[in-house]
Structure formats: structure tokens, C-alpha cells
Amino acid sequence: MRNARLFVVGLLVLFSARLVSSANAHTTDLNNRVTFYITAVAQTQVQGEAGLVLHAVLDNGTRNRITLRDLSSTAGSKVVLYGIKRLYGVETLLPRRTLALRSGQGVEIAPPDYTLVITGLTDKARFRRPFELELTFNRAIGAMTVPVTFLINEELEHGRGVIDIGPPAALDGDQAEVQWLSADDLIDGVSKP
Numbered sequence: 001m002r003n004a005r006l007f008v009v010g011l012l013v014l015f016s017a018r019l020v021s022s023a024n025a026h027t028t029d030l031n032n033r034v035t036f037y038i039t040a041v042a043q044t045q046v047q048g049e050a051g052l053v054l055h056a057v058l059d060n061g062t063r064n065r066i067t068l069r070d071l072s073s074t075a076g077s078k079v080v081l082y083g084i085k086r087l088y089g090v091e092t093l094l095p096r097r098t099l100a101l102r103s104g105q106g107v108e109i110a111p112p113d114y115t116l117v118i119t120g121l122t123d124k125a126r127f128r129r130p131f132e133l134e135l136t137f138n139r140a141i142g143a144m145t146v147p148v149t150f151l152i153n154e155e156l157e158h159g160r161g162v163i164d165i166g167p168p169a170a171l172d173g174d175q176a177e178v179q180w181l182s183a184d185d186l187i188d189g190v191s192k193p
Contacts, residue, residue: 028059028106032167034066034141035059037160038133039110041150043126047093050126051119052076054133054148054158055110060101062165067138068099075131075148077120084111093117135161 028035040055052075060066071079082093093115101107109116118125118133125131128150136143146161 026106026108027104028061030063030104031061032063032165033059033061034137034144034163034165035061035160036135036144036146036162037155038146038148038158039156041148041158043128046117046119049119050121051117052121052125054116054118055108056116057106057108058099058101059106060103062141063103064140065100065102066141067101068135069138070136071116071133072136073118073131073133075122075125075133076118077122079116079118079133081109082115082117084113084115086112133159133161137163141165 036056036058038054038056040053042053044051044053046053058068068081071081073079081096081099083096085092085094096114099107099114107114122131130147130149133146133148134143135146141163144161144163146159148159150158152158
């Protein structure tokens with residue numbers, strides 16, 4: 001009986017751990033857009049240094065996988081995306097070099113999984129002035145500049161950036177130039193000059 005209770009408790013722990021680890025991931029519409037919006041901005045100490053902590057959401061509405069490769073900001077000299085791991089009861093910040101999202105996937109960049117930190121603050125950021133955050137994705141997507149303010153807007157955001165890829169060429173309405181070949185155009189497997 002005791003083993004059965006331990007087994008049930010173990011299943012509940014595993015099931016709840018699975019729910020917690022995917023709590024910040026969500027699906028998004030396939031609208032051929034990459035969207036990044038900031039939900040919170042806070043000035044705080046990060047690893048003994050004055051910094052800004054941003055909470056944000058990154059949505060991949062494209063039909064391809066995207067990879068966030070680099071971050072920079074006018075608010076500070078260093079922008080780092082951290083993964084948060086709990087080791088021996090202590091939350092540890094582990095820098096992430098990249099963040100990849102599959103098609104139709106979104107992720108919340110906020111605890112308990114991630115945090116976005118800007119350190120080496122400029123005077124502009126220290127006095128709570130608007131600044132810009134630049135995100136660089138893989139080559140097919142490019143870069144996005146997000147204007148950020150400390151004040152919240154009517155959409156309950158501090159800033160939003162969108163890269164609109166546009167509709168696929170087949171749905172764009174423009175007919176692609178096509179040259180049809182016939183058997184008369186070929187002589188011995190080589191096209192006519």
C-alpha cells in the first residue's frame with residue numbers, strides 16, 4: 001500500500017513538473033510575422049550590478065523555425081538572455097547564446113524559465129528614458145528594433161516589434177514569370193542557342 005502511494009505521488013510530481021516546464025510556451029497564429037512585445041520593465045540589481053530586467057513574449061508566426069541570435073540595446077552595454085535553472089534550491093542564471101522557436105510556437109521570456117537582462121546601464125536608462133532593444137534573428141528573418149518605454153501603453157505593453165514577412169509568393173497575387181519549354185526547344189538533350 002505504501003509503495004502504491006509513493007508511486008501515485010511520484011506520478012503527480014512528474015506530471016506537475018511537466019506542466020510547469022511548458023507553462024511559458026504557447027502556440028501562435030501562422031500569420032507570417034515574428035512578434036516581440038515587452039510586458040514588464042524593472043530596474044534592479046542583477047548579480048551585483050545595476051540592471052534592467054525585461055519580461056517579454058516572442059511569437060513565431062512564420063512557417064519556418066526562427067533563431068534569436070543576438071541582442072543589443074541603447075540602454076546598456078550588455079544584453080543577455082538567461083535561462084533560469086534551480087540547483088540545490090537556488091535559482092541560477094545561465095546565459096543562453098541562442099533561442100530557437102518552431103513554426104507556430106511562442107515563448108514567454110519571464111521567470112521561471114527565462115529572463116532578459118540589460119547591464120552596463122547608460123544615463124538614459126538610469127533616468128527611465130525610452131530606449132531601443134535590437135533583436136537579431138537568423139538570416140531569413142533579419143533584425144528587429146523594439147522601442148521600449150517605462151510607461152505602459154493601452155495594450156498593457158512597454159514596447160512591441162513586428163517583422164512582417166508578407167504572404168508567400170503563391171498567395172501574393174503576382175504571377176511569377178514562367179517560361180515553358182517544349183520538345184521543339186530541345187535538340188539532343190541540349191537547349192537551342
